[in-house]
Amino acid sequence: MKKWILALVISIGAPLFIWAQNADSAEEYYRQGRYSAALGAYEEQLKNAPNSPYLYYNIGNCYFKMGSTGLAVANYYRAFRLDPRDEDIRHNLNLALESAGEKLVPGGVPEVLHKVYFYFSAAELKGLSVLALGVFSLLACIWLLKRRLGRTTLVMLAVWVVIAAWAGSVKRLEQENWAVVAVPAAELRSGPGMNFPASANLSQGHLVVVQDTRNAWQEVVVKSQGLQGWMPADSLEKI
Structure with a gap:
């Protein structure tokens, strides 16, 4: 033993x-x-x-x-x-x-609002949503059986809807295929190959959203600049 x-x-x-x-x-x-x-x-x-x-x-x-x-x-x-x-x-x-x-913080968005929106992580919001749903379900049972706490039940329903919508919004944002330029400089081209003309040059650290992959190239959107094009896949680091 x-x-x-x-x-x-x-x-x-x-x-x-x-x-x-x-x-x-x-x-x-x-x-x-x-x-x-x-x-x-x-x-x-x-x-x-x-x-x-x-x-x-x-x-x-x-x-x-x-x-x-x-x-x-x-x-x-x-x-x-x-x-x-x-x-x-x-x-x-x-x-x-x-x-x-x-x-x-995107332009035009108050920093305090950005901090509030990202106060909880996606996992925390999911947990809060489940908790709020459980409390609402319990209150709903009490109301159905004893016709009590009706207003509290409606308030809790509203709370659950807000949290669930918040959680879904943050989750959808995270599910976008975000990546970052990981090389000193990368050209944004009009097609998936070096034979296509370059439309912009992005330095390392720029955020992009990957839309499509073709061979060793990825189609990306640069939301901060409203640009779209193709970049070599090995120039990007997925987040």
Whole structure:
């Protein structure tokens, strides 16, 4: 029995010990300015914690320090989707986007409204929607059986509808095939090939939405500039 307990402790404790060592190493590498080594350590941690916004944030910091603005934006955006309330994540994402000529908050949209809209992540909104539906269902049963709490039931119905619509809106936005220019510069062409004329030149860090894929080319929309065209697939990093 003692052997089984010891084996269980080792099997649980060893990965945690290794993870803690990697975390300490990554932070030490970063403090020393060894960003490539820190990046490797953070990416190793990410294998065991694929939904950690803070690892994506730290990976984004490494790429930004290394001059890879596009890959920094991609990882900051992944962190932002998981924890949109974190001010550091929001600040660094906006900073990286601005260095590429982009903005986190679209023109004409008040920043406070943008913060409210992205206060919860898509997963949190889904959970809140399920919770609101459960509360409404309970109140509806009470009203049907005892004819009580009618107004409260209607209010809860309205709350559930708002949250469900909010969750659906954020989810649809995330489901768009977002990508970021990950090379120093990429030409936007009128067709899927080098023989088609270039209509624009995008620097790394620009956000695009992928519409179609043909061989090694992808058709994209640059929403911030109202442009559409084709780019080499290897010049983009999917978010």
